[in-house]
Amino acid sequence: MLRRLLVKNLAIVEDLEMELGSGLTVITGETGAGKSILVDALALLAGARGSSDLVREGAPRLVVTGEFDAGTGVDALLEEAGLPVSATLLLRREVSADGRGRAFVEDEPAALRTLSRLGERLVRIYGQNSEQELAEPEAALELLDAFAGAAGERRAVSAGAASWKAARENLEALEASRRDRADRLEHLDFQIREIEAVSPREREEEELAGERQRLLHADRIRLAGEAALVALSEGEGSAADRMGVVVRAFADLAAIDPRETVHRQEAEDLKRRIADLAAAARDVAGSIEADPDRLTAVETRLEKLSRLKRRHGVPAGELPALLERLKAERAELSHIEDALDRRRGEVEKARVGYCEAAARLSAKRRAAGGRLSAAVERQLRALAMEKARFRVELTEMPPDVPRASGVETASLLVAPNPGEPEKPVERIASGGELSRLQLAIRSVAAGPESRARTLVFDEVDAGIGGRTAEVVGKKLRELAREDQVLCVTHVPQIAALADRHFLAEKSEEKGRTVARVRLLGERERVVEVARMLAGERIPDTALKHARALLQAART
Numbered sequence: 001m002l003r004r005l006l007v008k009n010l011a012i013v014e015d016l017e018m019e020l021g022s023g024l025t026v027i028t029g030e031t032g033a034g035k036s037i038l039v040d041a042l043a044l045l046a047g048a049r050g051s052s053d054l055v056r057e058g059a060p061r062l063v064v065t066g067e068f069d070a071g072t073g074v075d076a077l078l079e080e081a082g083l084p085v086s087a088t089l090l091l092r093r094e095v096s097a098d099g100r101g102r103a104f105v106e107d108e109p110a111a112l113r114t115l116s117r118l119g120e121r122l123v124r125i126y127g128q129n130s131e132q133e134l135a136e137p138e139a140a141l142e143l144l145d146a147f148a149g150a151a152g153e154r155r156a157v158s159a160g161a162a163s164w165k166a167a168r169e170n171l172e173a174l175e176a177s178r179r180d181r182a183d184r185l186e187h188l189d190f191q192i193r194e195i196e197a198v199s200p201r202e203r204e205e206e207e208l209a210g211e212r213q214r215l216l217h218a219d220r221i222r223l224a225g226e227a228a229l230v231a232l233s234e235g236e237g238s239a240a241d242r243m244g245v246v247v248r249a250f251a252d253l254a255a256i257d258p259r260e261t262v263h264r265q266e267a268e269d270l271k272r273r274i275a276d277l278a279a280a281a282r283d284v285a286g287s288i289e290a291d292p293d294r295l296t297a298v299e300t301r302l303e304k305l306s307r308l309k310r311r312h313g314v315p316a317g318e319l320p321a322l323l324e325r326l327k328a329e330r331a332e333l334s335h336i337e338d339a340l341d342r343r344r345g346e347v348e349k350a351r352v353g354y355c356e357a358a359a360r361l362s363a364k365r366r367a368a369g370g371r372l373s374a375a376v377e378r379q380l381r382a383l384a385m386e387k388a389r390f391r392v393e394l395t396e397m398p399p400d401v402p403r404a405s406g407v408e409t410a411s412l413l414v415a416p417n418p419g420e421p422e423k424p425v426e427r428i429a430s431g432g433e434l435s436r437l438q439l440a441i442r443s444v445a446a447g448p449e450s451r452a453r454t455l456v457f458d459e460v461d462a463g464i465g466g467r468t469a470e471v472v473g474k475k476l477r478e479l480a481r482e483d484q485v486l487c488v489t490h491v492p493q494i495a496a497l498a499d500r501h502f503l504a505e506k507s508e509e510k511g512r513t514v515a516r517v518r519l520l521g522e523r524e525r526v527v528e529v530a531r532m533l534a535g536e537r538i539p540d541t542a543l544k545h546a547r548a549l550l551q552a553a554r555t
Contacts, residue, residue: 001484002123002454003088004067007041009059012506012515019519024480026487026495027517028528029504034515035488038504039125039458042066042486046123047103047116050095061096068122068454077121078105081114089122091115125456126438140410143441144392145361147375148368153361154406160354161402167350168402171343178336188330191312195323198304205305205316208298215295218288225285233278240278243271355399358407362396365408369394372444379440383475384468385433387418390440435460436472443475454484461491469493492532496549501525525550 005018012034027035041064044050055062068089070078078085084106092104093115103115145154177184214221233240250264309316332339369392380388393411397403413422416433428434435457442455457476461469473494479485480499489495503524506515520528526546527538534542 001069002042002066002486003069004065005038005041006063006065007038008064009056009062010041010054010064011037011056012513013037013041014056014512014514016515016517018502018517020484020486021500022480022484023499024477024485024487024497025500025502026489026498027502027504028489028495028532030506033504033506034517035504036458037515038486038517039456039488042123042454042456043125044093044095045091045115046119046125047112050093050099050101052095052097052099055095055097059097061094063092063094065090065092074118074121077114077117081105081110083108083110083114089118091118091122121453123454123456125458126435126442126460138405140392140412141365141405141408143412144365144368144372144410147372147444148364150361150364150368153357153364156357157354157361157406158404160350160357161404164347164350164354164402167343167347171340171347174332174336174340174343177333178340181333181336185330185333188326188333192323192326192330195308195312195319195326198308198319200305200308200316200319202317202320205302208302208305212295212298212302214288215291215298218290221288222285225281225283225288228281229278229285232274232281239274240271243267243274247271351399354402355407358399361406362408365394365406365410375444376437376440379443379475380436382468382471383436383440384464384472385416385436385440388433388437389415389422390437391422433462435462436464439472439475439479442479454486455479457485457487460487461489461494465491466493470497473497490532492529492546492549495525495532496529496546496553501528503528522550 001022002020005020007013007016009015018038027038029035040048040054044054044064045066068091070085070087070089074089075085078089086106090104090106092107093101094104095101101112103110103112105114105118145151230238232238247264247267250260250267253260254264305316305319308319312319312322314322373391376390377388380386380390391413393413394408395411396408399407412425414425414428414437415422416428425434425437428437439457439460460472460476464472469491470493473491474497476485476487476494477497487494487498495501501520502517503520504515504517506513508514526543529546529549530538530542533545
């Protein structure tokens with residue numbers, strides 16, 4: 001959910017800030033006042049292409065910043081991109097006057113693709129040009145599967161496709177190996193002999209590196225140990241002798257005053273710890289001596305390990321595991337026909353599993369397609385598209401390759417008016433019709449995984465009024481119970497139903513046009529709804545009607 005939006009130097013907007021909340025928010029204002037500029041700002045935050053044309057004349061750059069509740073599914077995207085994860089998410093988009101752009105997530109530079117992927121989770125804009133979303137190859141299937149409650153079947157198909165694909169690739173790799181089997185076996189034998197000749201252990205390199213360091217500095221280690229030993233226990237006035245004096249002193253004190261017993265115990269503990277340190281120093285001093293032969297042997301062994309890991313391109317610690325993999329491959333190639341039969345069986349098993357999962361998904365899709373079409377048509381009738389026809393068309397494909405989406409494609413077809421042929425949704429000419437279609441679809445087919453987004457509707461009220469406008473407004477408010485909904489509208493019936501109402505205005509300041517947006521209080525809402533009803537000259541009857549609309553919206 002969008003909590004806060006800041007826009008600087010976008011078209012006629014110089015500097016504005018909006019504090020937002022849950023529910024239904026409307027933005028109203030006269031034509032050209034800057035309402036749709038806010039839609040452009042959110043589109044930029046969601047990864048839309050930027051352009052120098054959007055930058056306010058004379059400004060070095062435009063900046064749009066949005067603060068969101070992170071919501072479901074965002075954490076994984078942030079972790080994948082190596083970005084910090086938190087309950088709130090700050091997105092920023094900049095476009096300079098020369099058209100160059102930058103994106104930021106949590107004030108960290110980010111790729112535009114990252115911003116787009118986050119935008120898909122956070123913001124959905126319905127209106128002009130949003131038909132592209134429904135025209136995407138996977139969009140219709142995702143829509144149908146959400147309506148059918150087929151999330152589990154879809155995951156099973158995706159997993160089955162991945163398994164089948166992996167089994168096919170494994171078989172192809174082995175078949176390729178068979179073609180140069182003799183050369184490969186010879187190379188494997190050479191690699192295996194080479195590693196076995198060295199017989200590396202998992203942590204051997206680290207252990208040898210530590211031993212080499214100790215041997216290189218054997219004299220320094222011995223001298224340091226001896227110095228510590230003298231200071232602790234063997235020198236005149238050593239720490240052990242002095243602590244003996246301290247222990248006896250506190251023993252005398254404790255005999256007089258029992259409260260000093262605790263200090264006597266602490267002194268005894270210190271004396272024991274000094275004795276332990278002295279023993280450790282004695283071990284260090286006595287356990288090390290210069291050994292040029294051993295140093296040479298260690299360095300020779302390290303060089304062998306280094307040469308081996310460079311040749312095979314793996315860390316030294318992974319050489320034992322590599323040896324086992326090479327042996328397994330050699331065993332497989334030595335019995336190539338048996339291995340091929342086994343892998344063919346794995347491919348067939350994976351294919352059958354995929355086909356069974358895809359069949360279950362297809363059955364759910366076919367059963368839901370008609371119900372979805374009828375449900376959307378009912379919604380369209382209530383949205384002043386009484387004669388519109390809507391249909392989900394499924395086209396089967398042969399199950400010859402693993403497809404994560406199943407064995408069919410889907411298209412969304414619509415005929416907005418009677419007598420017109422059904423056409424793909426991207427060919428709808430009217431932005432208002434498209435927005436209402438999106439609203440109808442959203443009302444019946446949104447799955448729970450898509451909740452908690454910010455939904456933006458632009459031109460959803462084009463060509464409607466009266467009772468139909470009220471129905472559209474109630475649909476928007478119904479959606480706003482689950483999602484945050486922002487709506488740019490010219491219709492008073494929709495504006496009256498909002499939880500909060502912003503007014504976009506433009507004025508001339510120092511010879512420049514400036515757009516501003518402000519949150520309306522209750523009295524200001526009455527005046528704005530009355531203006532929407534009657535125009536600039538507002539009679540008392542319009543004010544009365546506006547109050548009635550707002551009062552009715554509260555019941």
